[in-house]
Amino acid sequence: MNPRRSPAFAWAWLSRLLLFSGVAAIQAYQAFYLMIVLRFPPERVAEAVFLSTLVLTAAALVFAPIAGRVSDRVGRRKPFVIAAALIFAVGLLLAAFATSFPFFLFAIGVVGLGQGVYFAVDIALVTQILPDPANPAKDLGLMNIASTLPSSIVPAVAPAILAIGATAAAPQNFAALFTFGAITGLLGAVLIAPIRGVR
Numbered sequence: 361m362n363p364r365r366s367p368a369f370a371w372a373w374l375s376r377l378l379l380f381s382g383v384a385a386i387q388a389y390q391a392f393y394l395m396i397v398l399r400f401p402p403e404r405v406a407e408a409v410f411l412s413t414l415v416l417t418a419a420a421l422v423f424a425p426i427a428g429r430v431s432d433r434v435g436r437r438k439p440f441v442i443a444a445a446l447i448f449a450v451g452l453l454l455a456a457f458a459t460s461f462p463f464f465l466f467a468i469g470v471v472g473l474g475q476g477v478y479f480a481v482d483i484a485l486v487t488q489i490l491p492d493p494a495n496p497a498k499d500l501g502l503m504n505i506a507s508t509l510p511s512s513i514v515p516a517v518a519p520a521i522l523a524i525g526a527t528a529a530a531p532q533n534f535a536a537l538f539t540f541g542a543i544t545g546l547l548g549a550v551l552i553a554p555i556r557g558v559r
Contacts, residue, residue, distance in 0.1 A: 366491035368555045369499065376482065376506040379445055379548035382452055382541030384514035386471065393534045398461055408461065412468045419472030420479065428480035436559045437485035438552050440477055445549030448474030449542040456538035474545075488558045 363370035394400040394408050431440045451470030458464040490499045521540050522532040 362491075366489075368489040368558070369486075369491050371551050371555045372482075372486055372489060373503060373506045375441075375445075375548040375551040376503065377509060377548075378544040378551065379448065379478065380507050381510040381514055382448060382545040382548075383475070384510040385518070385537055385541030385544075386452060386455060386468075388511065388515060389518065389534065389537060392532070393455075393538075394461075394464075396532055397534055398458075398464065400461075412465060415465050416468050416472035416475065419469045420476035423473050423476035424480040427477040428484075431481045431484065437481050437488070438555065438559060440481040441485055442549045442552050444474045444476075444478035444481065445545050445552070446474075447477065449545035449549070450474075452538045452542035452545060456535040456542065485555075485558055489555065 390412060391405050391409055394405050395402060400408055427440055427444070431437060448471055451467050451472075451474055454467035454470060455464060458467055486500070486503055487496070490496050492499060518537055521537050522534065524536045525533050
């Protein structure tokens, strides 16, 4: 895919890559966050991660169909994708400064809300800007790479981010990592704006 020939698709791809970098930041490191920051004993971490995953999934399942129906009704995609990325970023910022597990779960619920809205509408947006509508499988496969690649990129850069402002008392700065995820989510929202050919 040539970004110069298909700039809308390229912007959408980069936007998704950035948003999923935030997803990878919290999904890959929440177990460590629970143990190191919230002082969960190792034997309770699996239960806590299951509960947070349940909250995230429930929020996404509740809001995805609502967002999809409203988006179809008003005939607009970009505002919903932008709003979803912003909500996701807010959720990550809340998680970055959570001092208790209930508040962390609330933050995860906000992340799930953003994910639900995003997943419901982003794929519809993408299908409207495919470079080759007659051959959608290739382009959708490329878009899927933007969803999966961050799970390899984020762990590579996370140690450097976790070391920012680290001290002997707090050797890993999870607030910096989750804030990084929030920033990538915000950048993902910004990159939706230049997309043409879809409202």
